[in-house]
Amino acid sequence: MSEPVVRLAGLSRSFQQGGVSIDVLRGIDLEIAPGEIVALLGPSGSGKSTMLQAVGLLEGGFGGTIEIAGTKASALPSDGRTRVRREHLGFVYQFHHLLPDFNAEENVILPQLVAGKGRDEAAERARELLTALGLAQRLDHRPSQLSGGEQQRVAVARALANRPTLVLADEPTGNLDEHTADGVLEQFLGLVRGEGSAALVATHNERLAAKMDRVLRLHEGLLE
Ligand SMILES: Nc1ncnc2c1ncn2[C@@H]1O[C@H](COP(=O)(O)OP(=O)(O)OP(=O)(O)O)[C@@H](O)[C@H]1O
Numbered sequence: 001m002s003e004p005v006v007r008l009a010g011l012s013r014s015f016q017q018g019g020v021s022i023d024v025l026r027g028i029d030l031e032i033a034p035g036e037i038v039a040l041l042g043p044s045g046s047g048k049s050t051m052l053q054a055v056g057l058l059e060g061g062f063g064g065t066i067e068i069a070g071t072k073a074s075a076l077p078s079d080g081r082t083r084v085r086r087e088h089l090g091f092v093y094q095f096h097h098l099l100p101d102f103n104a105e106e107n108v109i110l111p112q113l114v115a116g117k118g119r120d121e122a123a124e125r126a127r128e129l130l131t132a133l134g135l136a137q138r139l140d141h142r143p144s145q146l147s148g149g150e151q152q153r154v155a156v157a158r159a160l161a162n163r164p165t166l167v168l169a170d171e172p173t174g175n176l177d178e179h180t181a182d183g184v185l186e187q188f189l190g191l192v193r194g195e196g197s198a199a200l201v202a203t204h205n206e207r208l209a210a211k212m213d214r215v216l217r218l219h220e221g222l223l224e
Contacts, residue, residue, distance in 0.1 A: 003070045004031040005088075005166045005198045006055055010064035012221075013050050024050050026221030027064065032166070032198050037189060039209035040202040042218035048202035049170055051218065055200060056089060056168050057081040069165050086115060090159035090197070092188070094171040096151040098143040104130060104154045105139040108161050115162050122161075129157035132194075133187055149180040156188050160195055167192055167199040173208065185211065 011028040014021050024047040032038055042048050054062045057073050066074040073084045098107045108126035113119065130139060133153040143151050152172060159167050172188060173181035185208050192199050201212060209215045217224040 002034055004067075005034050005036075005069055006030065006032040006200070007067040008055070008064065009067075011051070011054055011066065012063035013047070013054065013061060023221055025054070025062075028221075028223055030216070030223060032200060034165070035193075035196050035198055036214065037192060037199045037212045038201070039212040039215045040200055040218060041204070041206065041209050041215055042202075043204065046218045047221060048218055052168050052170050052200065052202055055166075056091060057085050086162070088165040090162065090164035090167040092152075092155050092159045092167065092169040092172040094174040096143065096155040098151060098154055098158070100143055103140045103142050104135060104146065104150075104157075107143070107154055108157045111158060112161050117162075125161055126157065129160055129191070130154070132191060133157055147180075148176050149184050152176065152184050153187065156184070156191065160191060160197065163195060164197055167197050169199060169201040171202055171204070173205075174203070181205075181208070 008028050008030040011025055013025040014023045028051065040048050040051065053059045054066060057066070062074065065072060068084050069088050071084055073081055076084065102110065105123065105126045108129060109122045112122035112125060127139065130136065133156060135150060135153055138146060138150060146154065173184050176184060189211060203209055
């Protein structure tokens with residue numbers, strides 16, 4: 001079998017609150033296979049975002065080991081983690097975090113330029129993704145000129161622009177009404193599958209989770 005895109009061993013995280021230590025993650029073991037789409041379910045406060053932050057190499061303070069695409073990222077200094085993040089990971093958040101002064105196409109081009117791609121190639125890739133997401137007529141719209149569902153679609157295109165090995169999505173449709181959320185999630189999953197990326201998607205929503213390849217449940221700091 002090919003190497004997992006994520007391998008967690010004994011992942012733990014505690015926070016100090018008012019002199020009390022709260023153990024949010026208590027030794028999580030997990031492997032995600034290439035191309036696998038995994039839902040991370042759990043009630044509010046169960047630690048889903050904390051777990052995505054660990055896998056996304058966005059913060060320190062975690063115990064255990066985090067491997068991304070065969071690299072033991074948790075053992076790397078900050079610049080090494082940044083490199084792994086840029087090479088392998090894409091992010092979608094509940095709120096789109098698009099750059100307000102740039103249009104849809106430019107928002108998808110920019111991370112590719114940061115990754116060293118040429119402008120023409122990056123623009124072609126941006127148009128390909130935005131067209132696949134039904135936004136061919138919205139390329140030159142700024143985020144404020146787009147609906148919530150359209151903003152999230154641009155955020156999906158941005159996350160996939162550099163062909164990540166793994167997409168991390170934290171409540172990617174949590175800010176949308178049910179009908180729009182369903183549409184955006186279907187497109188997101190279709191595109192991720194088509195691209196062959198793996199995904200780890202945190203959600204409260206059982207119905208959306210059921211559309212994914214595997215469902216993990218976070219309960220009292222462990223996966224059920
Ligand atoms: N920086 C922090 N300092 C202190 N406590 C924190 C910090 N970040 C998270 N926590 C605590 O860790 C627990 C898990 O939070 P987390 O945001 O990971 O949960 P979640 O499952 O993503 O919740 P939600 O679905 O509401 O986003 C919460 O009790 C939260 O208060």
